[in-house]
Amino acid sequence: MSKKEEKKSKLFNVLKIKIQEIIKSKYDIHYDKEEEAAHFVQQQNMTMFKQLELIRGVETQDIIELIIVEARHDEKKEAQIRKLMNKGFLYNGERYVRFGKSASQSKDGMTIFIKENFFDEALKRTQLDIPIKEEVIPKYEGYRNLVFSACTIIEEDLPYIVIVDEYKKVLPNQYVKYMKEVPSEWYDKENDIMMPYDKKTIVEGYQDISLSPFDGFGIHTEDISKRYSLHMGFDYVARAFQIRIPYLKGVSVEAPFKSYYKERGIKKIKDVYGRFHNVEDIDCIWNISMFKAHGIFFEHFKEKAWDKYLEKLKKYHYRIGISKYTHNTAELNKYARMNFQYLQCLDLWNPKYIKAYKEMKINEYDILSEENEGKIIQLAKYSTDMLEKIIKGDVFYTLKFLGLKDSKGYTSRSNYVKAIMENEDMLRDPAIRSSLKRKLYKSITEMKYGKIYTEGFYHIVVGDIIGYMEYCADLPVVGCLNAGEFYAKTMKLGECVSFRSPLVDPSEVNLVNIVENEMTNTYLNYFENQDLCMVNMYDLTLPQQGGADEDGDAFMLSQNEILIDSKIHSPIVIELKDKESVKKVKYNKKNITEYELKSRDSRIGEITNIATSILNRYSENPDKIKEKSDDIALLRLTQGKEIDYVKTGIRWGINSRMRENLEQLPYFLLYNYPKKLKRYEQLIKHNRGIDNKDDRVMLNAYHSCSPLNELCEYINKWEQNNLNITEDSLNNxxxxxxxxxxxxxxxxxxxxxxxxxxxxxxxxxxxxxxxxxxxxxxxxxxxxxxxxxxxxxxxxxxxxxxxxxxxxxxxxxxxxxxxxxxxxxxxxxxxxxxxxNSNGRKRYTISASTKEDVDAREFLGNYYKLVIEVNEGVNI
Incomplete structure (x- = not known):
């Protein structure tokens, strides 16, 4: 096992219990060894596990001091959840009490409970000895519980880090869409009176937009890149890492700041606390958008805040954790799957398909005909062509589809793949054929709701590195990119579309130019072969693309011509009161419990589904089109609030008119919800034979001439014609x-x-x-x-x-x-x-190749060669 595989394979066992079991046991659970083993879930390493090891004094992979409790939002169980958060529960005779949760755990309704006798010491370590009297609890809890982020620990002393202030600027006179509250009234039926309220209304106009161009990222030396890559067991040098330490998170990207500053005659830089540092001594230059405890430590220690923070980290033996990093793009597929959010926010409407719907001739419409091919069908054909090869038994595509990368220097995790490679007869093995069939059915089903492959892949996003180095040295902040420009060495120069999930409004699809210039060629060539993208600081890219930060967010970049040509040009939707949050309250059990009750779910999927229902309806009525556009813009802002809800404690309500869209989803989306699809089929069956329309039950989905419904219909017809997998299996x-x-x-x-x-x-x-x-x-x-x-x-x-x-x-x-x-x-x-047992039989290997090789086969943008050998067998 390689060093990289060994680090990744180190997993820890943690108990996970659903609240229903706790309630059923009257908050006193007893498991025997077998029951306990059944409730263990495997977790990647995190800094909290090391702290528990230091407290208990021994190392173990069974983390019995923590229990993950799953208690999703449920109004009927509010009293039980409140009791659980206040008093905890007994497990095998020992009391466990509420400790905390990460942001992702919060969205999934999870909370971490800890053994009561560990609580005080663990809290002290995660608070770094600074007890909190008042705070914005959602934000504080999110930052304190960064210790629950899965990461790889870098087992060395902390580097020399300098913390600078956050850079902010204003982009003047930007034409945008935004929300404005307008006085309005609603009718109170119970009291028969009109009641005033502030109605959220979408308006367009010129606004000055505040921007934080370096939000969430900092820089480090090439030496750090090499050392940390070595620690991670990589056979390449990663140029950017997502960092996790208590109260500190963000992306650190390599930058040649020592040579750059030397050329500019700069020997020292000043930190946010007013002290100067010799450039030659520095390993990392980070900022307070990364250091989340800057305010807390500055309040207590003023200009010594960072020194005291480092003292606390050293006292408790904290090390840097890495939870994400850039990859060597030679190992990545150059095609990625789209999703319905991306596709429905493009102009992929097919005039021929629309015409058939309007003229009520859809039953006569041949959707498989090349003459009727719309843009979304053209996009889908790469995926259907690939699956057709697999269905017909192509060994190369079957092996790749089942998960094989490059058999030279790579061991597939799938034993099915290994079996086929050793003996071609295993292609007809019942177990492998059954697995392949399930995987094919799953892929085809997912294609029906938009998961189709296209050129492009995801990139970690950072800001203008030249501009950042200028800012840190108190130079004029100019940067090296202009408005509308990205720098990514993985893309050809020219136009490119950029997507980020979750995506609601068409204006969130960003059309940019991939560029190079003298500055990038001089200082940033190390971007070569890295899934890393640098954005400019002169346009609205970050707020446009879902309010992105540069702390690990990723953009899907594609230069597919259909996607580029289908960009819908409309004003960008902006939240003018970005990152507002609830007020500080006393940090006590009562208020923490209230926070827990309000943060046990996420409505991101619900908001997306409402938007999807609206976007896939067809209309030529200008008033309806305007209403649709405004509704989607408001949902985009609502989604932004929902994404930040775990940190801010603020979420927007959704009015009843908009919620009505959930009663009928577009037909294609049912394939993402098998139970809803089954219900739809039951309703169709119920309505069959009922002549009076008024007596029919309303269906839970609607058909329309939208591109995604067109795609769904196309895949259904294609599936009927092609998915004929023969059952000539062998008993092996x-x-x-x-x-x-x-x-x-x-x-x-x-x-x-x-x-x-x-x-x-x-x-x-x-x-x-x-x-x-x-x-x-x-x-x-x-x-x-x-x-x-x-x-x-x-x-x-x-x-x-x-x-x-x-x-x-x-x-x-x-x-x-x-x-x-x-x-x-x-x-x-x-x-x-x-x-x-396969002496004399064919065996296969796959090796990386190039497009120029006449024997090369293409798969998801990379090229490979299939080599057939004779298996000589070995003795057991």
Missing amino acids: LHLVINPNVENTNSSLLKDIKHIYNEFSSEYKKILEDDPEDEELTAIFNKYKEKLLQLSDNESKVFKFDVIVNHCITVAYKNKSEDKTLCWALFGDIMVRNIKC
Whole structure:
């Protein structure tokens, strides 16, 4: 295992319990070892785990001091949630109390509870010895609980960091859309009176827009890039890292500031506390948009704030954590999947499809005809062409589709892929064919709601590095990019579209120019082969693209001509009161509980669905078009508030007129919600044969001539014509078995069959609820334990290899037997057996190639060569 794989594979086990179980147990849960194991979920490393290790004095991967409690927003359970947050609960006789949650955990309704006897010490460590009397609780909790961010710890002393102030500027006279509150009235039926209120109204006009061009990012030396990449186990140098330390988060990007300042004659720079630092001593220049505790520490320690912060970090042995980083683009696909948010905010409407709808001739319309091909169908054809190759049995595309990258220097995590590579007969193995079919069906279903491939991929965003270096040295801040310009070495020079999720309004799609100039060529060539994008500081890119920050946000960049030509030009929607938050309150259990009750869900998906329902309706009425545009703009601002809700505590309501759009979604979106699709089919069946329209039940979806409904209809028809996977599978027991190990013990075979049946029953129920990865891991571990505990008639435990061979035998006794558990638990052993049993058969390898190679095959923008060899087999 490589150093990189070893670092990534270090996982910790943490208990995860749903509030329903806590309530059912009357807040006193008792689990035996088996039940406990079933509730463990695997978590990546985080700085909090190291703090617990220091408190307890021993290292372990089972984190029993913390329990994740899932309690999503539910008004019916408000009293129980309140009790839980106030008093905690007992687990196996020990009390656990509320400790905190990260921003992402908050959106998923999760809260971390800690053993009561660990609470005081852990709180002191996460507060860095500074107790809080009053704060904006949502914001403070988010920053204190950065210790729960998954990250890789850099095991070395902190670098020499200088903190500068945040740079702000104003872009004058920008023509934008914004919200204005206008006095209005609503009718109170109960009291039969008109009541005044301030109506949120969308207006257009010129405004001066405040901008923070370097919000969330700072810079570091090339030496830091190399050292941290070495610590991470990379075989390349990453140029930017997303940093996590208590109260500090953001992206640090490499910059040649030492040579740049030397050329400008600058030997010292001044920090935000008024002190000067020798440039040659500095490793990182970060700012207070990254250092979230600047206000807290400055209030207590004034100009010594940063020194005291570093003292606290050293006292508690904190190290820098890295939660994201730039990749070597040679390892990345150059195509990414679009989504319905991106596509519906482009002008992809097909005049021929619209005409068929208007003339009520849609049933006569041949959507598969090339003559009727709209822009969205042209985009989809790359994806359908690729899947057609897989359906027809193309080995190369099948291996790539199943997850293989480059077989030279890369080991696929999929044992199915390894099996096919060792013996071509495994392409017809029932387990592999079943898995491939499921994966194909899933991909096709996702294509129906917009997940189609196109040129382009995601890039971490940073601000103008030249401008940042100028600002930090108190030079005139000019930068190296002009309005409308991006710098990304992964893209060709010229026009490019930029997307960021979640995307609501068409104005959020950004059309820019990818450029180079003398400054970028002199100082920033290290962007080469990095998924890194630098934006300018002279336009509204950051507020335009969903109010983006430069603390790790990513933009999807594409130079597909259809996407570029389909950009809708309209005024950018701006929130003029950006980042407003609730007032400070006492930081006590009562107010923390109120914060918990209000922050257990996210309405981001709901807002997106309302926008989707509006955007996919067709109208030629100017008044309706204007209303639609204003509604979408208001939803864009509402979405921005919702995204920041965890930090600010402020969210906007959605009026009943807008909410009515949730009653009927566009037809294509049902494929993202299987239960809604099933309900739609039931309603269609119910209405069939009812002649009187007034007696029919309203459907939960509508058809329209929108591009995404066109795409959905196209994929449905294409699927009917192409998804014909033959069932000529092979029983490969002779390949997957170890011929040198016993596999005929009838009693053991019978016991294994019983466990398999039990697993299949439970597994099917879990799959119905769209399980998370940790839930699947838990069920596999549960049944692995059961299998390995099997004994013979004399109560002697069977040897491991004997049990495995019998498990394989039961799974392959007939083609219809479910083989999921067997492959999940013993896939690596089966691959070894295949290799040993395949002497003289074809085996495959895939290596990276170039477009110029006549034998090269293209997959998602990269080129590979498929090599066929003879498997010489090995002894078991």
